[in-house]
Amino acid sequence: MMPEKQAEAKPTAKYRSQFRIYVDIMSVIQRESNEAKPTRILYGANLSHDRLVRYLEELKTLGVIQETGTDEKIYSLTQKGIEFMNNFKRVESFASAFGFKI
Amino acid sequence: MEFVAFVIAIAIANEALKGYKISKEKTLLYLNLSFVLIGAGFLVDGLSSLIVFLAGARRGFLYPFAVGYTINFLAQVIAYGLLVYAYVHQARGIGPSPALVAAVPFLFFERNAFTELILIFLLVYIATQTGINYSMNKGTNSMLVFGAFVSLVIAHVFFLIFTVAPIFYPFAHIAQLCGFLLLLAMLLRVNRPT
Numbered sequence: 517m518m519p520e521k522q523a524e525a526k527p528t529a530k531y532r533s534q535f536r537i538y539v540d541i542m543s544v545i546q547r548e549s550n551e552a553k554p555t556r557i558l559y560g561a562n563l564s565h566d567r568l569v570r571y572l573e574e575l576k577t578l579g580v581i582q583e584t585g586t587d588e589k590i591y592s593l594t595q596k597g598i599e600f601m602n603n604f605k606r607v608e609s610f611a612s613a614f615g616f617k618i
Numbered sequence: 619m620e621f622v623a624f625v626i627a628i629a630i631a632n633e634a635l636k637g638y639k640i641s642k643e644k645t646l647l648y649l650n651l652s653f654v655l656i657g658a659g660f661l662v663d664g665l666s667s668l669i670v671f672l673a674g675a676r677r678g679f680l681y682p683f684a685v686g687y688t689i690n691f692l693a694q695v696i697a698y699g700l701l702v703y704a705y706v707h708q709a710r711g712i713g714p715s716p717a718l719v720a721a722v723p724f725l726f727f728e729r730n731a732f733t734e735l736i737l738i739f740l741l742v743y744i745a746t747q748t749g750i751n752y753s754m755n756k757g758t759n760s761m762l763v764f765g766a767f768v769s770l771v772i773a774h775v776f777f778l779i780f781t782v783a784p785i786f787y788p789f790a791h792i793a794q795l796c797g798f799l800l801l802l803a804m805l806l807r808v809n810r811p812t
Contacts, residue, residue, distance in 0.1 A: 535642065
């Protein structure tokens with residue numbers, strides 16, 4: 517499960533919470549047939565290099581993604597990550613039915 | 619019918635709570651609290667109706683009916699008020715407001731035009747928001763939620779008319795049941811295996 521530490525929502529339309537960035541990164545990995553290079557994730561999740569490195573480390577610590585590949589780094593979702601994304605999609609679909617964004 | 623609505627409301631509340639645990643999104647917590655209140659209101663109303671029914675609706679024994687309706691009405695006002703707040707909160711991105719305080723009723727009342735108008739006002743706002751949501755994403759789940767709240771508006775309009783024309787009472791209950799069945803359909807669709 518994701519850590520409880522989250523920044524409070526601010527009244528800016530483009531603000532992305534830490535949780536949302538985690539989900540965006542994991543969505544990019546899942547979209548890339550569960551094997552994504554850092555560049556793909558960087559563009560897909562719209563992050564700077566420094567922030568990407570930091571978030572990938574945090575996601576690895578949480579055990580939802582893993583690093584594979586020898587010559588080049590490749591990231592994939594772990595079983596825990598796949599289960600999390602399935603649950604998240606269900607919740608997103610439920611919230612969206614009421615018109616709530618998460 | 620109240621017991622069916624109670625079970626569906628608690629199922630919706632449970633799903634919203636699961637969503638809140640995953641995302642920590644406050645609007646889902648409001649949704650959870652809202653449907654817990656709706657469920658509790660229907661349970662109390664259903665139980666009070668059952669007591670009156672079992673007692674044979676003897677003269678002077680209709681007091682539990684008024685108590686049940688009053689509690690159900692207050693629960694619904696707070697619940698739909700919370701939902702309205704959740705939509706406003708999301709639209710404006712505002713921070714938490716002072717805690718909602720439920721007024722303790724000094725008098726218990728039976729179904730009347732004024733209470734129904736309050737509920738209709740709140741429900742029309744929620745139905746409009748869910749209608750806008752449906753018009754934007756055209757999803758089946760959004761359509762079911764929109765349909766559910768439209769049914770609940772119709773139900774309370776029938777309850778309002780019932781205060782002058784008792785024939786509308788069963789139609790109001792049927793419309794209310796339809797609303798909760800649409801919510802159940804949405805819940806089953808969301809939880810179907812992928």
